[in-house]
Amino acid sequence: MERGRSRGPRHRTVTALADALALTEAARDQLVELARDGRLRDHWTRPTGLCELPRSVDDFTGRVAELAWTKDLVYADHAPGAAGVGLITGPAGLGKTTFAVRAAHVLRPDFADGVLFLDLFGMSPQPLAVDEALLLLLRALGVADQQIPGDIPGRASLYRSLLRDRRVLVVLDNAASEEQVRSLLPGGGEGRALVTSRRLLAGLEGVRRLSLSPLPLAEATELLAGILGERSASDGEPGLTRLAHLCGGLPLALRIAGNRLASRPGWNAADFAARLTNEERRLDQLRAGDLTIAKAFGMSYEQLAGLTRRVFRRLALVPGRDFDAALAAVAGGTPIEDAWDALDELVDLGLLQDSTSGRYRFHDLVRLFARDRLREEEPAAERDAINETVTSWLLRTATTAGRWFEPAYGRSDRPDAGLSSLEEADAWLRANADNWLGALRHAASVGRHSAVLDCADSMDWFSDRWMHAPHWHEVFALGAEAAAALGDPARQAAQLNLLAWVHLVPRDDPETTLRYTAQAMDLATRSGATAQIASAHHNEGGALRRLGRLDEAVSSESRAAESFRASGDVDSYSQCLGALGTCLRDAGRHTEALAQYLDVLALLDDDHSGMTPSIAAFTRPIALARVGECLGSLGHRTEAIVKLTEAISLMEQVRLPVPQARALETMAALLADEGRTGESRHAHARAAEVYEALGDAEASSRCRDLANAAP
Known part of the structure; x- marks a missing residue:
């Protein structure tokens, strides 16, 4: 009653009081009855104070x-x-x-x-x-x-x-x-x-x-500004935005950061953000009085079973942004069935985020917490051993996946590494790019040159299928450095040729391509690596064509084609034939170019040519698109549109977005010339979508404008 929780005392309290006062029986009964009335009177309207709703914060933001x-x-x-x-x-x-x-x-x-x-x-x-x-x-x-x-x-x-x-x-x-x-x-x-x-x-x-998800960056910044009140203006929006980004949109982290700033007038958001950029100290800095981000994560961590704790903290060693159950099993040193159970438990407690693709990822701050737990609970030697295990597995799997695309491997001698098809190898390399690239960097930093070179070398043919990926320069540069460290000039020439390709195709920098081909040619000539001499001529031809030096380009491509044909490398030979056709096309010799591309298609259709099926599948849509371009230039628009339609469909199947977008643009122009305006707009809209997915905003905007242009 004194606490305001009740208007009437409990029955046992009343009887104890009656006994202490030695009341008569009548007085005792009266007291007990009155106490009962007090308890029952207006029980719905009395302010019990029980289960009262806490106050709501004034600076609540978003949601x-x-x-x-x-x-x-x-x-x-x-x-x-x-x-x-x-x-x-x-x-x-x-x-x-x-x-x-x-x-x-x-x-x-x-x-x-x-x-x-x-x-x-x-x-x-x-x-x-x-x-x-x-x-x-x-x-x-x-x-x-x-x-x-x-x-x-x-x-x-x-x-x-x-x-x-x-x-x-x-x-x-x-x-x-x-x-x-x-x-x-x-x-x-x-x-x-x-x-x-x-x-x-x-x-x-x-x-x-x-x-609930983390707050978007704009709302996270707004929350910080709300916590700081009037002083947020002096901190400036860039500093607050940077701080909000480092807090990962977690309201608790934002609250801690805001409270720390608010309680220290001498600090500003930019300086505090600079402190948080140090990952080793970030969790320690996110502490304000009894509010700590690490304590919040720790409460969830304490709920985990022992095996799940081990998997959780060891996943901090995964180099990429996300991972699957197979990699979790390797990191956790556990069978994949147990890894699935651990991942389910971690998702259930919110320590991991999952997706419909079967991949998992940490929130940035949770990853730092997992790393701290790993450092605290496992000795340095054990951590190093786990890191070595994860790195080795990633490099081995990436190298095996890359080999699937090499002409040298037949169907019967593929090393599986859990990959049963070309499609699985392609999907694994794309989904795990951050992971195997991180493993490649680590291996290079500790001098594992053979493993680095093997992995970089295995990416030769796969890189053609994913030519717009941003990491090929780094992959092949690490490969070239590893080959140099091993004293292997022939393999170094191969990596330099791949670097030449990077600057020729994805980066469109023909001058740099020529510098790399010159280095590759020198090393290949001194080591007698005829295949790399031919590759250097092929890349040189592409660069010369881009520079408009078409006669020199034809000469280089012809030398490369002759060399590959003499060595029996029909896969590379077919690429050179296509490149020769492109030189002729650029020179305006469309009839000759068309004949060249038709020769490529004939080679692809020859069951006895010896071409690798995967290389043929990659080459066919590009050759068909070139045929379509030439037919269009020669005025055969209807035939051209048929060939381009077939090429675009095949490109989508084998995931060749760069040539697909270009083919869509070409077809859109031909459809417009034929008066098929609606189909032309649709083709431009599709091209815009592909360019957007590639990150080419300029090309995407150009195609979208054409798709939306007035008739």
């Missing part, structure tokens, strides 16, 4: 769509007996509680019978027991202790009956499990509930789910 979701939950029509329950999940630091409290305050006018808040202590070693939770909620709903059943089913039934006809919103914060929550949910009627949890609580049925 507009999410707040609208809670509004829909309140007003949505429900089937008879269905409960209006919203489950809000997400990792530590995303502000689930803050959001739920804000939503409850916004919704409060819609709940005439009250809003209740109960912390279920889900991350505690001892979460709130179900019977105790029901006891607290029933008391908050005004039920006297004597009327509260002693068993969980009885309490749950009474609780649901009270919520059925009363407009009450219950916020159940920090839920530990489905079992803890089920008995606390309304059973239908007027009552509603919002549940927050770091766990996904996938077993809960009949609930609407909302997964």
Whole structure:
């Protein structure tokens, strides 16, 4: 009563007082009856103070769509007996509680019978027991202790009956499990509930789910400005934006950063952001009083099983941005079945993010926490051994995947490494590019030259399929350095030829290409590497063509073609034939160029030519597109459009976006010349999409303008 929690004392307190006062029987009965009346009088209107909703922060920012979701939950029509329950999940630091409290305050006018808040202590070693939770909620709903059943089913039934006809919103914060929550949910009627949890609580049925994400950069910056108030103007938007970026959009990290700045007038956002750029100290800097980002992550970490903890902290050694279960198994030193279980547990607790493609990734701050746990819990020698294991596996798998595209390998002698097809090898190399490239860098830094060179060498033919990827210069530069360190001039020449290709095709820098081909030619000549001499001539021909020196280009390509044919390298020979055709096309000799491209197609169609099927599949659509271009230039537009349509379809199948975009542009122009305006616009729109995916904004904008041009 002194605490304002009740207008009437408990029965056992009254009887104890009566005994102490030695009341007569009549006086004792009267006191007990009056006390009972006090307990039961106006129990719905009395301010119990139990389960009171916490205050909402004034600087709450963003989450507009999410707040609208809670509004829909309140007003949505429900089937008879269905409960209006919203489950809000997400990792530590995303502000689930803050959001739920804000939503409850916004919704409060819609709940005439009250809003209740109960912390279920889900991350505690001892979460709130179900019977105790029901006891607290029933008391908050005004039920006297004597009327509260002693068993969980009885309490749950009474609780649901009270919520059925009363407009009450219950916020159940920090839920530990489905079992803890089920008995606390309304059973239908007027009552509603919002549940927050770091766990996904996938077993809960009949609930609407909302997964919170980090704040977008603009809203994160706005939150920082709101925390800082008037002084945010002196910090400047660039400094605040940089700080928001380093906090990764996590509201808790932003709150800590904002509070630290607000409590230290001598600091500014730019200086604090500079401190956070040091990854080794970032988590330590995100600490303000009793708020620490590491403590929030640590509470989730403590919930994990031992094997899952090991997988979690060792995944910090993965060099790329994301990974799959196979790599997680290698890093964790566990069978892949156990890796799947560990990954599921980590996703369930919000320590990892997953995707529909079967890949997982850390939030940047969670990765730093995992790295700290690894440093604290595993000795340096063990960390080095794990790193070596991960690096070796990535390099070995990447090298094997790259070999799938080499003409030298037949169907029967492919080393599998878990890859059973060309398509699987292609998909693995693309999805894991950050990982195997990171492993390549690490291996180069510790002098593992043979492994680096083998990996770079294996990417020769695959790089043609993914020519727009940004990392080829680094891959082949590391390969050339490794070959030089090993004293192998022939293989160094091969890597220099690949660098020449990088500057010829993706980078369009023919002058630099010629410098690399000269170096490659010198090394290849001195070492007698005839294949690399031919490759140097081929790359030289391409560069000379780009520079408009067409006669010299034809000479270089002819020498390369003759050399490859003499050595029996029909795959490279076909590339030179196509390049010769392009030289003739650029010279305006379209009839001769067309004949050259048709020769290439004839070679591709010859079952006895000896061409590697994967190389043929790569070469055919490009040759068809060139045929289409020549036919168009010669005035045979209808035939040209047919060839280009076939080429574009094949390019999409074998994932050749750069030539596909160019072929679409060519076809769009021919369709326009034929008066087929709608089809022309459609082709330009498709070209714009492909260019956009490649990151070529200028080309994308050009094609989009043509697609939207007035008739």
